[in-house]
Amino acid sequence: MAWKSSDEFWNTTSRTSFNFDDDFEIISSRSYISDSKSSDNLGSIVNYDFESASAQSLLPIESLLSRRNLEAVLNDVRITYQTPTPSVQETVIKMFLGMPYSLSVYRSLSQKLDLLDEAIASEDGNIILAVLLFLKKTLEATELYNHITKRKVAYRHYSNYLMEELLEQELANLVICSGNTCDLVYVYGTGLEKDMSKDKVQIKLLKFFLDYSKMMSSEQRAMFTEYKNFIGWQIENKLSCHTLTEELAFLCKSQWETKSDGSNCAKQIIDFRAQRHLNDFQYEWIVINALCTFEMWERLKHLFIKPIWLTKRVVIKSVINPQLFMTVLHKHNAPTSVLEEFLPCIPDTELSTSLAKKLLCHQFVINYYVSQRDRLALLSYMQEISRDSEHYTYAERMLNSDKRWKN
Numbered sequence: 001m002a003w004k005s006s007d008e009f010w011n012t013t014s015r016t017s018f019n020f021d022d023d024f025e026i027i028s029s030r031s032y033i034s035d036s037k038s039s040d041n042l043g044s045i046v047n048y049d050f051e052s053a054s055a056q057s058l059l060p061i062e063s064l065l066s067r068r069n070l071e072a073v074l075n076d077v078r079i080t081y082q083t084p085t086p087s088v089q090e091t092v093i094k095m096f097l098g099m100p101y102s103l104s105v106y107r108s109l110s111q112k113l114d115l116l117d118e119a120i121a122s123e124d125g126n127i128i129l130a131v132l133l134f135l136k137k138t139l140e141a142t143e144l145y146n147h148i149t150k151r152k153v154a155y156r157h158y159s160n161y162l163m164e165e166l167l168e169q170e171l172a173n174l175v176i177c178s179g180n181t182c183d184l185v186y187v188y189g190t191g192l193e194k195d196m197s198k199d200k201v202q203i204k205l206l207k208f209f210l211d212y213s214k215m216m217s218s219e220q221r222a223m224f225t226e227y228k229n230f231i232g233w234q235i236e237n238k239l240s241c242h243t244l245t246e247e248l249a250f251l252c253k254s255q256w257e258t259k260s261d262g263s264n265c266a267k268q269i270i271d272f273r274a275q276r277h278l279n280d281f282q283y284e285w286i287v288i289n290a291l292c293t294f295e296m297w298e299r300l301k302h303l304f305i306k307p308i309w310l311t312k313r314v315v316i317k318s319v320i321n322p323q324l325f326m327t328v329l330h331k332h333n334a335p336t337s338v339l340e341e342f343l344p345c346i347p348d349t350e351l352s353t354s355l356a357k358k359l360l361c362h363q364f365v366i367n368y369y370v371s372q373r374d375r376l377a378l379l380s381y382m383q384e385i386s387r388d389s390e391h392y393t394y395a396e397r398m399l400n401s402d403k404r405w406k407n
Contacts, residue, residue: 085111088118095119095127103134112138113147120153128157141173149178159186176215184212184220198240202231230276244276248283249290256299280319288318288325292332301338305345316345326355340364357384362391370398375405 065073085105092115094101106112112135119131132154135144148154155178162171163186175183188208205228213221230244241247251272273283291300304325306317316322322345329339340361346352349368356364362385369378378395385392 088115091115092118092122092127095130096122096124103131109139116147116151116154120151125157128154129161132158132161141170142177145174145177148174159183172212182217182220184216187212188224198231198235202228202235205231226277233275244278245286245289248272248276248278248286249293252287252290253294253296256296284318284320288320288328289332292329292334297334297338301341305342313347314345315347316342322346322348322351323355326359330359336361357381362389363394366391366395366398370403373404373406375399376407 088106088111091101091103091106103115106115116128116131116135119128122128132148135147139147148158155174159171159174162168162174168187172184172187175187188205205224209224209228213224216224230247234240234247239247241250248269252269255269278286287303288300291297291303304316304318305314307314316325318325320328326339326342326346329342336359339359340356340363343352343356343361343364346355353365353368355361356368365381366378369375369381378399382392382395385395
């Protein structure tokens with residue numbers, strides 16, 4: 001095919017040549033736009049164009065990425081930004097220092113039990129209780145009880161919390177789950193009020209006995225039966241003391257203060273003792289504490305100091321050992337004169353002297369060293385007595401007497 005000349009090409013081709021006059025048309029278009037701007041129509045035109053363009057360009061995400069791949073990408077992002085769980089040691093330290101902390105980050109059972117063990121190791125009751133309450137919210141009750149009963153410290157804290165909050169049924173479930181039926185007495189005590197009437201106490205006791213008697217041992221059943229009888233006896237006699245000890249103490253006081261016939265007084269107290277099955281130690285312990293509380297010192301000496309005619313000595317007539325007997329008197333702030341009347345009633349002089357030193361019965365100790373003619377022991381003991389006291393003056397007077405000393 002022969003090539004056409006340049007003139008023939010431009011004249012016969014379907015292509016149009018470049019024309020510089022086209023610039024005028026472009027300027028005219030721009031002028032039109034400028035005119036449109038001035039007439040505030042540009043915003044609507046532009047918005048219309050963009051909105052229609054974006055509406056036409058919107059595609060569902062599944063057309064670009066499959067759902068499976070999308071989930072893989074999102075999971076990867078979650079793993080990338082996941083914060084590490086702090087150690088239980090770090091959290092417990094924050095709790096101890098009062099810093100902000102979160103327990104909800106511990107989700108697995110093993111993490112929660114590690115947290116509980118770390119709280120127990122801290123020996124801080126507030127931390128232990130806070131962790132226990134967190135476990136209470138996040139674990140089933142039976143599972144919680146199973147893990148608590150394996151940890152004595154946690155069991156004690158949680159049971160005390162339930163008693164303070166008067167959550168009697170939860171406490172009963174915890175005790176039953178633990179198998180510690182001896183703690184059923186705490187279940188009964190939960191919800192009892194100091195000023196509760198004896199009628200309400202009896203109703204609560206009967207309900208408790210009906211619900212839990214099958215779980216009690218024979219000893220516990222006997223104990224609650226005795227207590228039930230005691231409450232019934234109080235209701236019949238219109239008495240309001242809260243304990244057996246308190247009832248016997250006030251019974252003794254009322255009988256002693258009436259100055260009634262001694263045999264009648266003794267009979268009423270003995271009858272009460274027999275009905276309640278009190279042994280000698282229980283009875284004497286209650287009577288001693290009652291007499292000391294009411295400061296009935298003469299009655300105390302009359303009941304517990306007995307003469308022995310054969311040896312012409314006096315002794316403490318009690319099943320309570322002398323050391324414990326004297327300790328009770330001292331704890332009740334018995335006068336020194338009362339203590340010094342009981343000290344000679346102890347047959348063991350070494351024990352009585354040792355007790356006298358502990359109870360600061362100086363005159364008794366001084367008289368003992370004087371009777372033993374032990375001048376050196378007396379001089380040594382005077383160093384423990386205040387120089388301004390009358391006991392020190394008494395000891396000096398004994399030293400300067402005509403007493404013949406052995407050393």
